[in-house]
Amino acid sequence: MQKAKKLTLAVLIQAALISTAYASEQSESKGFVEDAEGSVLFRTGYLSRDKKNGVDDTSSFAQTAIVNLDSGYTQGLIGFGVGVVGDASFKLGENKHAGNGMIPRETGLNSQGQLTKGAGDTYDHWTRGGANVKARVSNTDVRYGTQVLDLPVLASNTARLVPEYFDGFLVTSREIKGLELTAGKFTKNQYSDQINSDGNELDRAVVWGAKYKVNDALNTAYYGVDIKDKLERHYANVNFKQSLANNSSLTYDFSGYHTEWDRGANSNLYSFIGPADGDYQNSIWAVSGTYNKGPHNVMLAYQQNSGNTGYDYGLGRGVGDGHQTIYMPNSYLSDFIGNDEKSAQIQYTYDFGAMNVPGLTWTSAFVYGWDIKATDNKGTMISDNAQEREFFNQVKYTVQSGFAKDASLRLRNSYYRASNDYQNNYIGDTNEWRIFLDIPVKLF
Structure with missing residues (x-):
């Protein structure tokens, strides 16, 4: 496996050094200020989970402003720039039943590690974020710091x-037309409901x-x-779009993951079978076909x-996964x-643009899963x-024009x-209900 990583890195570095037949992004740079972009996304978010079988409900309601400031690159053979990402938020209402990844909670621990009065209360307001620096040579970018x-x-x-x-x-790196190479190393991970910039205690993710x-x-x-000390995971995808008569199309997609967990890192896995410190692996794959004609889009998918x-996000500290690393078709509330x-x-x-309501879409889906091996917490x-x-x-619904252009309301x-x-x-x-109102504002 180490040979594969070194080969990928070597190819990426080599691609950054060779000349190519298509335009260099850096040679077209207008400058640090001239290419700068800045925006704020004002989001009002509500998430409610009505749980059954005696399990406590969760509900969160809050407001945030998500800032993204990104300079251009300086001109020259090597371009340099900086960026800032962050958010400032406050809760709406008491939110006493939070716990669904929306709003951070106070730890409420004293010097002996014991819970103090009010432990677990949600924050009234909070801010997070960080800065990054970047450099570009030809069509290869390097960015260091806080990133999404x-x-x-x-x-x-x-x-x-x-x-x-x-x-x-x-x-x-995009030195070869059509090919994009990626490599990186991350040592901190902050979930959406964490205040600490390394709240998930990530050691190293390559x-x-x-x-x-x-x-x-x-x-x-x-x-x-x-x-x-947690896992090694691989992902592959092939996507093919076939044009058909009458302006219709059929898209075929295959995607899959293979994961192997390190021994001793497995006590929180979903439905594991065997001792908690055993060797665990999982393969998950899916095929789908999507037919599109005008405003209509129909997809059939099978996943196994x-x-x-x-398949597991790897629950517990240090795994670096906020439950979105599952690029598979059968993924909604359940994955x-x-x-x-x-x-x-x-x-x-269905796209209601066909009924003279551009920007309005409706999606409905039904997923059924079977043959699940359910276990107790001892792996039996x-x-x-x-x-x-x-x-x-x-x-x-997304506003298509006017002063509120690109503002959107989503009900799920x-x-x-x-x-x-x-x-x-x-x-x-x-x-579950999710209601999100997004109002993007372009600063420059």
Whole structure:
């Protein structure tokens, strides 16, 4: 595995040094100030989970301003720049039932490590964020500092009030047309509901990968990550879009992960079978087909797990995953990731632009999972045929023009149910609502 990492890094460095047949991004730089961009996203977020079977409900309601300031690159052979990402938030109402990743809680620990009065109360207001520096040679960027990541093996959770942050460096190279190489190392991880910049106590996560656009119809990707003393994970994807008659199309997609956990890092895995300090691995893959014609979009998907545990974000400290590193089709409130689980989905999306309401979309989906090996907390199987199902609906409207252009309102609902043997292994029966109002403001 070390040879593969070194080879990827060597190719990336070599690509940064060779001359190519297409334009250099750095040669087209207008300057540090001239290419600068700045924006603030004002977000009002509400997330409520109506839990069943005696489990406490959770509900969070808050307001934030997410800032993203990014300079251009200085001119010359090597360009330099800086960036700032951060958020300032306050809760709306008392939020006494928080606990769904939206709002941070006070630790309330005294010098003896004991909970003090008011422990677990939500913060009334809070700020987070950090800065980064960057450099560019030709079409290769290096960025060091606080970042929001969008990598299939190390992704920032952006589905809560504020994003998840990682601290470290990331190199992205586009020296060869159609090919993008990525490599990086991160040593801090801050979940969306954490105040401490290394609240997840990440030791080291090394990432590498590539995506290649073969042509306008075919795209491929591979990524890997090695998280010290926790896990090693690999991801692959192939996506092909076939044009059909009458302005319709059919898109085929294959995606999959393979994960191996380090011995002793497995006590919090979903539905693991065996001793807590055993060797665990999982493979999950999915195929989907999406038909599009005008405002109509229909997707069918099949997803399957194998191994001695379910696909797992790697619960617990130091794993560097805020539950968004699952780039699979059967992913809504549940990700259908149980041990040995098979799941099938049908999804339909309609664009109301066809009815003279541009910017309005509706998505409805039903996913059913079966053959889940449910276990107790000691790794003993209690069922080999547990089931889960989710009915998902989302309506989103984005303003298309005028002073509020790009502002959006999103209403999302999930109805989730699981068999009795799978209640304690995963989410448990839940009715969920998410309401997000986003108002982006471009500063410069």
